[in-house]
Each structure stands twice: as C-alpha cells, then as structure tokens.
Amino acid sequence: xxRYEPVIGLEVHAQLLTETKLFCGCSVAYxxxxxxxxxxxxxxxxxxxxxxxxxAVELAIRVGLALGCEIHRDxxxxxxxxxxxxxxxxxxxxxxxxxxIGRGELCIxxxxxxxxxxxxxxxxxxxxxxxxxxxxxGLYTVVDxxxxxxxxxxxxxxxxxxxxxxxxxxLRKLREILIFAGVNDGNLEEGxxxxxxxxxxxxxxxxxxxxxxxxxxxxxxxxxxxxIEFEIARQEAVLASxxxxxxxxxxxxxxxxxxxxxxxxESAQDYRYFESPELPRIEIDDEMIERARAQLPELPDAIxxxxxxxxxxxxxxxxxxxxxxxxxRYFDAVASGMKADAKLGKRxxxxxxSEVLRDTQIAGLDAKFPVTPEALIELxxxxxxxxxxLNLAKQVFHEMVASGKSAAAIVEEKGLGGGVDEAALExxxxxxxxxxxxxxEQYRGGKAAVFGFFVGQVMRATRGQADPQLVQALLRKHLDx
Amino acid sequence: xxxxxxxxxALESLEAGTLTASELVDDALGRIEAHDGEIGALLALDAExxxxxxxxxxxxxxxxxxxxxLAGIPFTLKDNFVTKGLPTTAASKMLEGYRAPFSATLAxxxxxxxxxxxxxxxxxxxxxxxxxxxxxxxPTRNPWDRSRVPGGSSGGSAAAVAAGYGYFSVGSDTGxxxxxPAAFCGxxxxxxxxxxxxxxxxxxxxxxxxxxxPLTRSVRDLQLLTEVMRGHxxxxxxxxxxxxxxxRDIQGLRVGILKPALERVEHEPIRDAHDAVLETLRAHxxxxxxxxIPHANIALPTYHAIVAAECSSGMARYDGVRYGxxxxxxxxxxxxxxxxxxxxxxxxxRRILFGAYLLMEENxxxxxxxxxxxxxxxxxxxxxxxxxxxxxVTPTTATPAFELDxxxxxxxxxxxxxxxxxxxxxxxxxxxSTPMGVDADGLPLGIQLxxxxxxxxxxxxxxxxxxxxxxxxxxxxxxxxxxx
Numbered sequence: 001x002x003r004y005e006p007v008i009g010l011e012v013h014a015q016l017l018t019e020t021k022l023f024c025g026c027s028v029a030y031x032x033x034x035x036x037x038x039x040x041x042x043x044x045x046x047x048x049x050x051x052x053x054x055x056a057v058e059l060a061i062r063v064g065l066a067l068g069c070e071i072h073r074d075x076x077x078x079x080x081x082x083x084x085x086x087x088x089x090x091x092x093x094x095x096x097x098x099x100x101i102g103r104g105e106l107c108i109x110x111x112x113x114x115x116x117x118x119x120x121x122x123x124x125x126x127x128x129x130x131x132x133x134x135x136x137x138g139l140y141t142v143v144d145x146x147x148x149x150x151x152x153x154x155x156x157x158x159x160x161x162x163x164x165x166x167x168x169x170x171l172r173k174l175r176e177i178l179i180f181a182g183v184n185d186g187n188l189e190e191g192x193x194x195x196x197x198x199x200x201x202x203x204x205x206x207x208x209x210x211x212x213x214x215x216x217x218x219x220x221x222x223x224x225x226x227x228i229e230f231e232i233a234r235q236e237a238v239l240a241s242x243x244x245x246x247x248x249x250x251x252x253x254x255x256x257x258x259x260x261x262x263x264x265x266e267s268a269q270d271y272r273y274f275e276s277p278e279l280p281r282i283e284i285d286d287e288m289i290e291r292a293r294a295q296l297p298e299l300p301d302a303i304x305x306x307x308x309x310x311x312x313x314x315x316x317x318x319x320x321x322x323x324x325x326x327x328x329r330y331f332d333a334v335a336s337g338m339k340a341d342a343k344l345g346k347r348x349x350x351x352x353x354s355e356v357l358r359d360t361q362i363a364g365l366d367a368k369f370p371v372t373p374e375a376l377i378e379l380x381x382x383x384x385x386x387x388x389x390l391n392l393a394k395q396v397f398h399e400m401v402a403s404g405k406s407a408a409a410i411v412e413e414k415g416l417g418g419g420v421d422e423a424a425l426e427x428x429x430x431x432x433x434x435x436x437x438x439x440x441e442q443y444r445g446g447k448a449a450v451f452g453f454f455v456g457q458v459m460r461a462t463r464g465q466a467d468p469q470l471v472q473a474l475l476r477k478h479l480d481x
Numbered sequence: 482x483x484x485x486x487x488x489x490x491a492l493e494s495l496e497a498g499t500l501t502a503s504e505l506v507d508d509a510l511g512r513i514e515a516h517d518g519e520i521g522a523l524l525a526l527d528a529e530x531x532x533x534x535x536x537x538x539x540x541x542x543x544x545x546x547x548x549x550x551l552a553g554i555p556f557t558l559k560d561n562f563v564t565k566g567l568p569t570t571a572a573s574k575m576l577e578g579y580r581a582p583f584s585a586t587l588a589x590x591x592x593x594x595x596x597x598x599x600x601x602x603x604x605x606x607x608x609x610x611x612x613x614x615x616x617x618x619x620p621t622r623n624p625w626d627r628s629r630v631p632g633g634s635s636g637g638s639a640a641a642v643a644a645g646y647g648y649f650s651v652g653s654d655t656g657x658x659x660x661x662p663a664a665f666c667g668x669x670x671x672x673x674x675x676x677x678x679x680x681x682x683x684x685x686x687x688x689x690x691x692x693x694x695p696l697t698r699s700v701r702d703l704q705l706l707t708e709v710m711r712g713h714x715x716x717x718x719x720x721x722x723x724x725x726x727x728x729r730d731i732q733g734l735r736v737g738i739l740k741p742a743l744e745r746v747e748h749e750p751i752r753d754a755h756d757a758v759l760e761t762l763r764a765h766x767x768x769x770x771x772x773x774i775p776h777a778n779i780a781l782p783t784y785h786a787i788v789a790a791e792c793s794s795g796m797a798r799y800d801g802v803r804y805g806x807x808x809x810x811x812x813x814x815x816x817x818x819x820x821x822x823x824x825x826x827x828x829x830x831r832r833i834l835f836g837a838y839l840l841m842e843e844n845x846x847x848x849x850x851x852x853x854x855x856x857x858x859x860x861x862x863x864x865x866x867x868x869x870x871x872x873x874v875t876p877t878t879a880t881p882a883f884e885l886d887x888x889x890x891x892x893x894x895x896x897x898x899x900x901x902x903x904x905x906x907x908x909x910x911x912x913x914s915t916p917m918g919v920d921a922d923g924l925p926l927g928i929q930l931x932x933x934x935x936x937x938x939x940x941x942x943x944x945x946x947x948x949x950x951x952x953x954x955x956x957x958x959x960x961x962x963x964x965x
Contacts, residue, residue, distance in 0.1 A: 044798045047563035047682040051718040090797035272840035277791045278688035
C-alpha cells in the first residue's frame, strides 16, 4: 500500500495593533456597535481618498525583522477586485508583487529536533467588512463595516510543514513572536489572528505536490490540529479507494468534527490585480528599518535562553515565565530589581509561579498582576535578608493581595519582623527535645518520620518565624549528635 | 446694475460698496432663469441658499466684519465634487438622489472664503467625455453658439461661467476636461501640478490623472483663485506642501513650440492665432525655440488604456448595495447586475468593459504596465524638453467648438479632440489655457501653456501677456446681455 506524506502551508491574517484603520482615521477598537466606526474613506464613498497609516508599515517592518525576512524597500498597494458587499469598493487594497516583506524563516522544535519552516512573504492589506447572515428572521444578510479597512498582515508560509502537529507548533510559535513583538494580540476567537491551511498529500518520495485543499474557519489551535488531521485522513481515504481529489475550499465544522466542502475552485478567478492609482508607493529607507529595529522587543527564544543561562531557570520554568510578554516583563523587573543571580533568579521564579501567577489576569496583550514588581521586590528582599522565612512570605503575600498594604506594613503590624536569632532558636530546640522524651526515644530508635514532629513543634514555638532550614540543622545537631 | 467684467472687478465693487452680494446673486439667478432652460449648464440650483448666504455676507460687510477673500462672489461647482448641501450625481443615473455626507475640501475652502455656491454644473457622465453630451441628464449648449457643444467634460462649468452664472466654476481635468471647454467657451483655466489643489471630494475617473481647477473670465481671476485654492490637504495623499515657484519675467524666457503637432491643425484661424501669440511673446522679449515630445504619438492609446483601467476599477463601487441607485432583485448579484446595467450610460460601460479587458491577468502586463512605461517615456520627453525651454505653447484644441451630435457615433473622433491636452496630463505637468481671439465665425480659440512642475505662476504671467493682446473678455456672452 502507498504511504503518503502530508504537505501543509499556512496563511495567517494578523491584525496589526494600530489605533486606526489602514487608510483612514477610524478606530479599530473591538466590540463597538455595528457600523459606528466608519467614514467616507472606509466606506469607499464617491469622492473619498485613502491615505496610508504609516504605523502599519512600521509594524510590518518589525515583523519582517522578527522573522529574519527580507524587507522590500519599494513596494505598492494593488487593488484586488471581486464583487461582494464585504468590500465597500468591490476591490481590496492589498499587495501583489512584490510584498513589503519577503523570504524568511521560523524555527520550530518537533520532538526535540529543530525544523526550519520557510516564510514565503508577508503583505499589508485592508480587512473586509463582516457579513452577518440570517438577520431579519433569516431573510437578510447584513454588513458591519467596522472591520472594513482594518490593517492586516498576511503571513504566508512555504509548504514545509509535514504534519498537523507541525502546523500547530508553527502557528503557536508565530503567534508568540507577533505578541512579543507587540504587533498583534493573538486572539483567535475575536479573529485578530486567523489561519487558513493549504493541505495536500503525496506518495512518500514523490517530488510533485498533490491536489491542494484550502481549509478555512479554523479559529482555535485545537481546531487547526483536528481539521488538518481529519483532512489528511480524508484525502488518504479518497486516494486509497481509487478516487481523485478536487481542488476546493473546505471549512472545519466543529459540531460534526469534519471538513465540509464550501466551493470547488472555479476556473482560476481573475482578481484583475493592478497597482493602486491613488495610493503613493510604500518607500522604506534605512532610517525606518533602524527605527523598527530599535522598537523590536526581545523575542521569546532569546528571553528563554537568557532566563535559563543568567537567571538559573529550568527550560520548563522559562517556558511558563514567557507564556505571556507581560509575565516575562514582570519576572524581569523583579529579577533585575533584586540584582538576581542564577540562585536568586530561580527562587524568584518559584515564588512568582507558585503565588503570583495564581492571581494574574491575562486579557489580550494586557496582564494584570496582584501586586506590582516593586511590592514583590520588597517582600522577597525580606526573605533574602532572613527577616521572614518563605512560609511567612507567602502568608504576607496573600495579605498584601487582600489588603493592598505593603509587605513592610504587614510584617510590622503583625510583629513578624526580626525573625529569631540562632541562640534563641537553639534554646527553643533544646526545650522541645527536653519536653518530648518519648519522641526522642522513637527517633533515635530509627523512626525518622518523627523528625517532622520536632520541626513542627519548634516552628510553632517560634510562631513560624524561624528559618526552617536552620531549625532542621539545629535539631539534627542535638538529636543526632 | 452695471455688471462687473470679471471676479476681481466684482470684488472691487463689493468692497467699494457700489454693489452687494445679493445683487450679484440675483443677477446670476436671473440669467439662469432666462437661459438655462436652453443652455442646460446646471444640474442642481440652490437659489434660496445662495440668496441667504449673500444677505449674510452683505450684513457682515455692513457691520465691518472681516470677510474672506471671495466674499460675495457667486460660483458653480462641477457635479463630480461632492457637497453636503446639494445633490451630487456626477451626471449619472447611478447617483440619482444621492446626498453626500461630506463636502469636497475645495468646496469648503471656497465657501469659507465667502464664495457663494449657486449650484452644481453639468458634465459628461462621471467626467467621461469631451462634449457634455454624455450627461445622463441633458446635454449642455455653448453660450457662444447654442448649436455647438461647450466642450467637456467640464462643459456645464464652462457654459455657466461664459453665460454669467456667477464669476467662476471649479471643474476637473483628466485629459483636457478643463482646458478644452475653456478654449471652446473663451475662458481661462489651470490644470495644476499634481498636489497643488486638493482632490478630496472629487469623484474619481482616473486618480492618477484627475486634477481640479478653476474656470474664469480673466487671467487675473485665475491668479487669485490659484492662490486661494492651493495649499496642503492632509485628507489627500497626493497633496503637496511645496510652494509654487515665483513668476519669472517674460524677457529672456525660452518658449517652446511643437512644429510637427501644429501641422496636424487643419483649422487655419487656429494656426494664425497661434503664430500671432508667438509674435506677442517675442515682442515681450521671449525667445521661441522648437522642441519635441517624441512620444506624443503614443499619448492617445496610453491615456485611454490608463483611464480605462483606473475607471473600470474605480467604478466597481457603484453596485446598489450602499448608496445611489438600486434596481431591486431577489438575489444579490442579479441586483448588482441590473443596477449597473440600468445605472450606467453607454460611454461608462464602454470604458468599464475596455478597462476590465485590459486588466485581465493575461493582458495586464502588456497593456496596463505597457501604458505605464509609455507614460514614463512621455514624462522623460517633457523633462528633456524643459532643458531646452522654460515652457511651451500649443493650440488647446485643433478645432473650435463643434456642433452637437456631430461626433457622438464615433468615439475615436471624440477621443481625438483631446490630442493637444493629453501629454501634459500623462506627464503631470501644469497647463493653462487662455483665449487667443476668435475665428471668422466668432468662435473662441484657446492657447495652451505647459510648464515644468510648480511653475504655475510663470504660466499665469505669460497668459496675462497673451490676454492683454488677444483676450476676448468683452465678447463673452456673459457681458453681452443677449447671450448666444
């Protein structure tokens, strides 16, 4: 039986984080009342004139730099024509040849092995309006033009992906880079990060590509994987049963767990592309590129490497602390504020992961933390100075979150400060040993578990303020000695 | 009231208090009522609004308030400029009843200076034509001779100024749509360098060529309006921040002529008038030099390919979905098809189809990219020509105004009437047309002055010298009560 190899390429439409649309001053804020973010230009009214939002070009250059792509210095907008009410002018201002961003690549790790996935191009274009079908009791389709004219960057990969898993990894990686670069909020549900997949299969060893199917409407990572897996299996089944594949567009239907045919490719639709006669060309000089480079934040791979090498994190911890740019910045702020080395870095990371992240709220590119980095630095500095121990620090932390008070104020209020000095602690240890002769007997008789009992007694006697490590050391000295 | 001869004189009378804005407006409205039934220069009239604005300005003037530079001057606007207050149709059924939610920058600018908008002027549908016979509403007749066309596509604007419906009109020029009607109606006009006048609110025909400009009775009126209308507009991507170059003396100016092009002119009075203008310029100390625009012979197909491609694309927005005409059908694409089939006139359809053909994947490189390359060659010809001369002159048109229904069946003959005006449009150079006398039938003739970018002031100075000797202002129908 023939063995097949999937060939997958992805097209991502990422909405660029500008304040206004690509060719006018209308807001791009999500969730406004339908048809309230409009002007003559984004409605294509007679007499309107589009004018380019330079910010979108800057963000596109930033993406080009982040993906190590070629940046084309002199490109233009082209009109792509098709009649449909989601385009106010019945053409879309997009880019044909050349696009603003050319070839580059993106590295993903598949089962511990690095794979380089080619980026073909990325181009600027305006988004279409949103058609809402079934209004008026199912009789009408209505159009919300708020989305029309919002800036998109369409990023096209080479057909280098060989499995649904690789496709998902590529998408996650791309999304992460765009989010860290500050150009996109990566929201699949709200449609600010959308993906279409081109999927075909071919016999292993064959060079020529098979018949390609375009998958649309895959608006979650889980769907991407399931849709592509389903599609590969479907195509294999068609070929195995002696059938032939048709070039078509299919959509993922989550309810039935299948891809459904939307339309067969008409004899190659002619979009009558031609350079916009009313938009000036996009000219990019060295200064713009250098400015974009200066504005390009550190990317997640570099951040993770730095967290591991300089701040003592495990790859797992580094992954958690770079799961969102806000979290990475938070950790960085605390670590640099405490001038952390590898050992301290690890302790800070532990505290953030076990305590802070539990109360952190993420929404798009925003992350809301329960306490500021400065407040956390104050608290953790007390632990480092042995003013309080880690257990107490956790209690103080929750008090800080609940009351909004500073760590110092809480420690002062509860009389926790000062800790317990070693001589006083040793006296407590001896007192506990003296008071519990039978447990001492058991312990010395080989029942190691009783050790915990002694630690607990000492901690209680010191109202939790003693350093648990020192308590253990002193107990060992007197019990074992 | 003794009617002022031109805009400047009208302003002087207003300032001197010998005339009121209300009188100017009433005079214009009287002429419109008397003649426009036959001339057909206007598509929409705002008599009440104009009277009211005139009264307001008169009151302000009385109370000594500071007024704008055009306070009290009535004018008209070609109906391809959108206006909030009046319907905007571009003389197409497609925009019947359309009310724009915004006004063109130029309309706002002129009204802010106190100019009083009387109404909207007729044009060939969506500015596609050279005679104003292709208006979906009605043709416009030339006030000099009502059996003749006023030219086009800004024919309604030109006829309005020639007939005395106000003191100026603002039209648009894509390949000669201001200059040819100016020549046919004995008026002055300027098609500026790209970016000098704002295009925001001008309904596009071919955005890479469309330029707005004023039509006036005298050259000094044109100078004033150029000053008032220019300036950067952040709403127009191509609007320029550059200042115009200062006017140069005619003494020592090198004025180019195009010998081979002149030979194409069969109408003898035009060649004679052209030669007489050269004599005048020599007398002012200009040096006449022969120049060449070698690629002028490909200007016509180049122009038509570019216009068709751009217009085919730009006209796609008229589909019945959002505004304007809609022919109701049960299904979306049926509705769009029926709307476009019934909404557009023949010439518009011809250009849309021609353009769509040129833009097909297999044709676009050869025809559209080819036309763009040809355009570059023409622009280089101009650059080379302006090494040898400071400006050049040609007749604006090869014939005076032709009779109505004369060329309607032959689109190619109609296209040829733009022969002298197309190259400057393709090259993006500023061009002025000013009268150079009349022929034996008393029909006005125009001469075109073409300069390098931003040399408008020099062109206007030379035009003033031509006007001094060859001007025909006193023969203008507007100044001869019995129009036409």
